[in-house]
Amino acid sequence: MQPVVLFDLDGLLVDSEPIWDAAKREVFGPLGLHLTKEMQAETRGLRQRDMVAYWFDRAKVRRPPPTTSNRRSLPPCAEGCREWC
Structure with a gap:
């Protein structure tokens, strides 16, 4: 049997x-973006890329260019999502 x-x-x-x-x-x-349950409900169901863009736009967060140094600083829960964010 195949896995x-x-x-x-x-x-x-x-x-x-x-x-x-x-x-x-x-x-x-x-x-600096502290999401409440109500705020998170606004983006429930969106693709991850769209959700990130939504909150970056709302919070006026400027996304840094992807470099080795800032990519390593991702929290552990985001490590598998690098290519999507």
Whole structure:
């Protein structure tokens, strides 16, 4: 039997929203953007790239150019998302 990987991207099998909300707070907090539950509900369902752009625009955050030094400073929860942000 071949190994199988199952992706639950819509929360059908596991309610991952609380984990995802915590990850967003960890990423955006150091940028001065402290997302409340109500604020996070505004972007629920958006693609990650669109959600990041939405909050960067709202908070007037200027995205630094991707360099080795600022890429290493990503929180652990964002390490797998480099190519999307």
